[in-house]
Amino acid sequence: MQIETVERMTPVMPQALPSILVIDDEDGIRDSLSLFLNKKGYDVLQASSGDEALRHLKSRNFSVVITDISMPGDRGGLEVLQIVRDQHPDTEVIMMTGHLDLNFAIDSLKHGAFDYFKKPFLFEEVNLSIHRALERRRLLAKAKELERLRHRQETMGQLHTQFMISLANMIDAKSRYTRTHSERVSGYARYLAEELGIGGKDLRKVVVGAKLHDIGKIGTPESILNKPGRLTTEEWEIIKEHPACGAELLKPISFMEPYLPIIRSHHENWDGSGYPDGLAKDQIPQIVQIVKIADYYDAVTSYRPYREPMSYREVVETLEGEIGRGFPEDLVRTFVRMVEAAPWEKESRESLSV
Ligand SMILES: [Fe+2]
Known part of the structure; x- marks a missing residue:
């Protein structure tokens, strides 16, 4: 048997006048209040x-719905209030009561009425x-x-970020x-940032920024990226374009x-000898220095066609040799301490993601 469902659609139309439903079994009150509100410009x-x-x-x-509380029949004002609250959450309800006892009216506020009036009342008060x-x-x-907009923007931002991370992984x-290089850099950078007491938005900048740091290599020819031997000066010049290219891209x-x-x-040096802007010392934000040292560590501990990965002792010596040139001393000391503990060897790769 085919079941036919009919949905009652409320047409979405611009409403020039706020619409008000006046409910009262007393004709006089209902008519006079309606006339007054009509004159005030309500529908x-x-x-x-x-x-x-x-x-x-x-x-x-x-x-707005304005309803008397006690009316003959099965549905009084409190039942109407309940139905409006359940089915029309955007509609405000104002109660009217002729009872001397105001408990009903006060109770209606607890159940979501906006206001109440005891009869007789001034129309102007109702209008206010x-x-x-x-x-x-x-x-x-x-x-x-x-x-709704904030949520949409956040979702858009997450989608964009996810897309860019996929691009960087590609x-x-x-x-x-360099397969999974950026993921590893992100992991090391995260540990170091946490070691330095960085959390919240800055930690997210480090973790996601590290995943994206080399995205500018999208414009670097594969023949250079995959060259098995050392690069020529000209090839280095092309490689050195990737940080600025990445920033321009995003x-x-x-x-x-x-x-x-x-x-x-991420290729600026502490002594100002880096690129593309020749920034030095505190001109290089701390979150950038963190990613830079993580990037450096992953490069020297990874296999390259022209050299083996460095041993722990060589890594420490090389990093210490960079003090004052590539990195500030305190950052190197903290990083070396972290390398000694090597927390990434103890934890699973999944725990690195944000
Ligand atoms: Fe890079």
Whole structure:
């Protein structure tokens, strides 16, 4: 048997006037309040019972519902309130009561009513309450929209970052000597950053920036990247373009902005002899220095066609030889201490990802 489902669609149309549903079994109050609100410029619809109100609520959306609490029939104002809260979360509800005992009205606030009035009331007071209800509704809608945009932006940023990391991995994979290089650099850089007490956003910059640091090699010919022997001066000049190329490549993407310093400056030296900008000492941000030393460590401990990976003793000697030239002394000392402990040998590769 084919089951036919009919969805009641509320047409999305620009509403020039805020719409108000006035529910009261007393004709006089309902008519006079409706007339007053009409004159104030609202689009007003009336209902003389809870059941009639529900029929209206099924056919359209209202900005505000004003309902009497006690009405004849199965559905009084509190039932209407419950249904509006469940099915129309963006609609504000204002209660009216003729009871001397206000407990019902106070109870309605606990169940999500915006305000209540005890009859007889001044219409102008109701009008002020409607104003406040509409303002709250507007602010809530704005907050929801901002949250939606923020979430979308965050998702877009994550997708962009993921895409760029995949691209960087592809570049690493172009050469069998640098396969997973950026992932390893990211792991070492993370350990060092944590050792230095870096956390939060800066730690993420280090971890993701390290994964992306060589992305500019996308513009470096494969014949140079994969050359089995030492590079000529001209080939070195081409290789040296990759930090600036990478930064230029990612510059137009706003989400990549936090990682640009690492990409552009990871070949700058502490003594100012690096490239592309010849930065020195504190001109090189700490997060860049961290990735730079991790990059250096991975290069000297990896196999190259023209040399074997360095031993632990050689690594330490080479790093210490770089003090004052490539790196500041305290960074080298901390890194060497970390290499001695080699935390990456104790933990699984999965734990390195952010
Ligand atoms: Fe590089």
